[in-house]
Amino acid sequence: ACGNSDTGSDAGDSKGDGQIVLGFSQVGAESGWRTANTNSIKESAEKAGIKLQFDDAQQKQENQIKAIRNFIQQKVDVIAFSPVVESGWDTVLKEAKDAKIPVILTDRAVDSADKSLYKTFIGSDFVKEGRLAGEWLVEQKKSASGPVNIVELQGTTGSAPANDRKKGFAEAIAANPNLKVVASQSGDFTRAGGKQVMEQFLKANPKIDVLFAHNDDMGLGALEAITAAGKVPGKDITIITIDAVKDGMQALADGKFNFIAECSPLLGDQLMDLVKKVKAGEEVPARVETQETTFTQEQAKAALPTRKY
Amino acid sequence: MSTARTRLAGVTGHRLFWPLVVLVVLLAANTVYRPSFLSVELKNGHLYGSLIDILRLSAPLILVALGMSLVIATGGIDLSVGSVAAVCGAIACLYISEQPDQNSLGGVLTAVAIAFGIALLLGAWNGILVAGIGIQPIIATLILMVAGRGLAQLVTSGQIITINSEPYKTIGVGHLLTLPFAIIIALAVTLVVALLTRRTALGMIIEAVGGNAEASRLAGVRSRRITFLVYVVSAACAAVAGFMMTANVSSADGNAVGLWVELDAILAVVIGGTSLIGGRFYLSGTIVGALIIQTLTTSVYAMNIDPQTALLFKAVVVIAVCLIQAPAFRARFRRRQAPGVPPAAPVEKQKEQVPA
Amino acid sequence: MSQRHPVLTMTAISKIFPGVRALDGVDFRLFPGEVHALMGENGAGKSTLIKVLTGVYGTDAGTITLDGQQVSFAGPMQATAAGVSTVYQEVNLLPNLSVAENIFIGREPRRLGSVNWREMRRRAQQLLARIDLHIDVTELLGSYSLAVQQMVAIARAVDVNARVLILDEPTSSLDADEVAQLMRIMRQLRDDGIAIVFVTHFLDQVYGIADRITVLRNGRLVGEYPTAELPQIALVEKMIGHELDALERLDSETDRDRAAIAAGEPFVAADGLGRTGSVAPFSLTIHAGEVVGLAGLLGSGRTEVARLFFGADRADQGRLAVDGTPATIRNPVTAIDRGVAFCSENRRTEGLVGELSVRENIILAMQAARGWLRPVPRRKQDELVERYIKALSIRPANPDMPVRNLSGGNQQKVLLARWLITEPRLLILDEPTRGIDIGAKTEIQRLVAQLSDGGMAVLFISAELEEVLRLSHKVVVMRDRRLVAQLDNDDTLDADRVMRAIASGAEQEGLEKV
Amino acid sequence: MTTTPLAARGPRAWWRVPQRQVPVLATLALLLVMYGIGVSQYRAFSNIQVVFNIFIDNGFLLVVAVGMTFVILTGGIDLSVGSVVAMTAMVSASLLGDGVHPALVLLIALLIGPTLGFAMGCVIHFFDIQPFIVTLAGMFFARGMCTWISSTSIPITDGFWTSAAQERIRIGENFVTVSVLVALAVVAVAAYTLAYTRLGRNVYAIGGNQQSALLMGLPVGRTKIAVYTISGLCSAIGGILLSFYTLSGAPLIAVGMELDTIAAVVIGGTLLTGGSGYVFGTLLGVLVLGVIQTLITFDGSLSSWWTKIVIGGLLFAFILLQRLVGIRKK
């Protein structure tokens, strides 16, 4: 802000008035969940009076690293980002640290050995989500005498949510040897993928009792395949999903789904809190979990009218 | 016996022979894995079974690949088809979702018409860039490939628009005469394109432009107009494919609809025997190519192949199809035999040789 | 002479393409220090023989010995390495590289392993100077005319240390000067002991330089003769396979009433037509039934004039009237609409669509004019295509063969057929007889005379002055991209006068100055 | 005899830019304009480090694009580059994870890409199959190998790799990384190869007209196989640079990179039909993409979809101007 007053909306310029500048690099806009996440962050930033430098990485780690470098150049106050993948952040995080810019991870973790590279992590526990789904199933089927055949629609291969949800679910259902995953295949987190995979599951496995989908969208796609096969979703096949986006909640309320473990994208307010604290140099917990719950059909009916996304 | 052999040679020499063999092999492999793969039953008056799924799911790819064939025939390429499909699907779904009665046929038709109109505009945009401004097709369409995805998400505001419209759903999962409606649309469009190109002179003119644009121009062909036209047709085909993809799941996901379909379409076209250099194109080959690719995808799901191996599997099949089709490859593995040549005419005059 | 050993022998060579027996047991011998003419009609198999020799195609039967050793080249690279240097029919160079590089690529002068550009330029300039070609060797080859490219190709082939030099129709796009240059070089090389295979359709060139002649017909060897023992007439008879009665002279046919033709309204009249950087403004009229010949050295701008009439390039000055009414010819489509047809000189890049069949290439212009919605009915196609295949004796007479697989001369005929079926009112022929055998050439000349008798206007461009003189009613001379003289083709006009006009403009002779 | 009119053209004036270089110069001018716009809009843009960051962030892309330039110059295309980059990074990461010596890892990683490229080149040449298809299969293959090695990302903790990644080469106030130097070296070597070696000239020749090149006795097959091998090598180098950059190997990294690379090459003025273009142009093409992306990050107010639309729009504006400038000069 020295003599160069007509330079536009540069982040550096606004520092004079004490407004906090947050550089945020989002994974992309690959799903409705992600968009809700982005919107929540944008709204909360506005509410909290934080200036947001938003960048969309379009699902590419390279882009995120570039964005973080540029944030450093712009001398933002805090950097936050949802890492596309777990590994490979050390170099750029070191640069941020050298520039004395604190970093907050959102939604997904990184595997850096050096924990001092970031201040804190805020997001969901994917393993827990999988476990909650599994535990509910174990509870439901505890009286089942014969084998219960489960098919699993995985998320994008290798992605953290897919790996963790699969892991958590498997851990939970290990409690009952009757519960058996007979087929597990990636549906890429999309409805079309979910539908196409489910179609083949249905043809290959004459008896499917339970469907566990790693997100609502795949579950919704699978619904169509199940209906087309002449089965009744929610009755002939028990459907468990994760996320609780609006369409999923609707299906749950309609009795087509049986259970959803929530994975909330609405972490904007919590994030802005953290940003302020970090900026002020306050101590923050190393890990903040988003407030999440689970829904059964009845709970869904009750919650639906007030759902934000 | 020799006629039988020549007839056999005629069959194996046919352009479609090897692609069809590959298709059959793929189906056979599936049947070995799961004998019920080929079974088709009648459920609620619809045919039901993996084969039917393949047909239904290949419909959008067939459409996109048809348009792509024409573009490739002119020596171009259209990378934007996936994005165009996404934009059009999104617009149609958005319009329908805003209707008070989503099941009204009029509303759905209007939605489809609006989206189709947009597709024509997008195609015209590509056409102008390529034919009018002279930008290399791969870059010209790359622009819309990138920006189109953004447009689709802009339309859906980054959300998935879910609709509940029976008429629209019909496009993707409906049935007509027990067959999936989608495949009937694809066949109808194929028929129209085939008639337009092969019953009129359009096909030949497209091939002339692709073979040698300057020579065609000097022969009085309006090369630019033809080039422009194929991009519009390609976008139109992509739009219909977009309707099918979104109708299939009754929702529009600006990010996922038609993702990477351009690669599959190009693959289908090339497997079908059309050269990327331009010139001759073969619609029937394209359709077989599309069926091969969809069968491959379905096989991966049906045989529960994990996604890691799936890509390796695809690589192997693609190379195999292209190798056995390549004359150079076959020549190496065929024992030398006298090619069928008209017998030499009787020598008219004795050779004269004058000593050196 | 009989004790000498041939440097090259080819024995019982056969080559079969799908559906065509291009070579059938052909023998060929070549001695050091001779120019050996390889003669035959279009499609006789001359180019194929050469390509088999240099390994572009594999043989189906037969052996090749070079210097007494049996060889079988895997490709031109090996052939060149073994001392067989070739200029193939149709210029086969790289338009995207500079002239200098086209001459030296593959054997660039190098210094410390890296290409020495300066040296390459210098040597290229030197080499081209030897054949009297003074061009900027750093320019892209593609920016020069076909003739220049042909000369560059020859320069490239001549420069290597070869024992066998093969020239497949090197003179087809050259004018008299260049041909003379080439002959001079060939003699010099022959005297150095190099064996030269020379393919051409120009009999005078053969008799001017060849020591020996081998004749092919329909893929078979007819015979091998010392030039001195084979009179021209006999040669032609051997090539075409029957008596020469069909080839009587055309002179009488062009004796038509010039005044009568010129009396009427001109079909096209150009008034100050021109294009900056391409042709200086010129005025020219062509009447119905008139043949106007365009003469000039290579690069004199004849092709450019033709392209302006056809709208292939857009004129930026002057006016054009067709049938007495002003016409704006913006592009080929409007030109064709007004009845103009243009048979371009470079058939490979501007004429034919190689992938398409003979049939499709022939009907392309007609189809384009009708619009794609109204396809030419199959029956009509068959009839037209068959008629012209016969009339121009296109071989093989298979309408469904890709035109790319036709021999050079036959391709030219296909191009001509394309325009003839559109029944134009003005036919522009840019080097229509290039690479065409003597029988077909006469055929085309007769056709031109016939067409103009029938009222068609013809603009005829040819490097062969005699041909121009024989056919045209009026000869227009170009020089340095401007029209310098228009000469009525009366009894007083002969090649000498035209040459003088070409060389020095119109002044001296007091010719009709433009 | 009179001299032919062909002699008429005099020597070229020294200031006249050769036709062939017009597109590259147009690109350079436009790039500078674009950079100027960035500087005038965002103050931090004028930091030298921003420019260096563009090089740091696009070093691997540059190397891969150089390889692609060779392929495109012959009129071919190589779609496998993105996957080969990822595969190289994955192989390095997993071998390092297994405790293999970094020198050996480097060697192996540098061999895989060229081997695959060589194989693809052979199939393309000997069986005359279109490069698009062969390299697409190569792309599937390499990507499949990535996920086969591991379906999740593998971190790299090896000392050599980390120091190569984090070493900062100071230039005054600012710094570049090892990758930048490697990338620039690759550009220099490639430019030399194309301009001053027979291989390089043969590459142009094949792009001009493969048939003619064959008839002129040039080693067409060898050259074609060589360019795909070179492209494979560049992808391998790019893969290693990427593994420096991210210090990990991830199976889904560099997805769609082939399109970025092709775009960079074409924006740099190389014709997809082959035979015309320069490595320097490719460098400019990569910088153009880098500047576009930096502009967007600096803006920081675009939503995800507007980002894509704006990238498309800038690409369009750039290519349109490039054409207009190019035509004007002609």
Ligand SMILES: Nc1ncnc2c1ncn2[C@@H]1O[C@H](COP(=O)(O)OP(=O)(O)OP(=O)(O)O)[C@@H](O)[C@H]1O
């Ligand atoms: N690649 C090919 N495929 C099929 N047929 C071919 C091919 N090349 C040549 N032919 C055929 O072989 C025959 C001989 O052709 P060739 O080019 O040798 O004739 P030519 O004597 O050189 O004629 P011209 O004087 O017209 O150049 C022709 O009938 C031609 O159609």
Ligand SMILES: Nc1ncnc2c1ncn2[C@@H]1O[C@H](COP(=O)(O)OP(=O)(O)OP(=O)(O)O)[C@@H](O)[C@H]1O
């Ligand atoms: N002085 C010159 N220097 C270099 N190139 C020239 C010169 N004059 C003409 N040319 C080249 O020659 C071509 C123009 O020749 P054009 O084809 O009009 O002549 P033409 O009389 O038809 O010759 P041709 O006998 O080759 O058909 C141009 O493309 C140009 O590149």
Ligand SMILES: [Mg+2]
């Ligand atoms: Mg020939």
Ligand SMILES: [Mg+2]
């Ligand atoms: Mg000319």
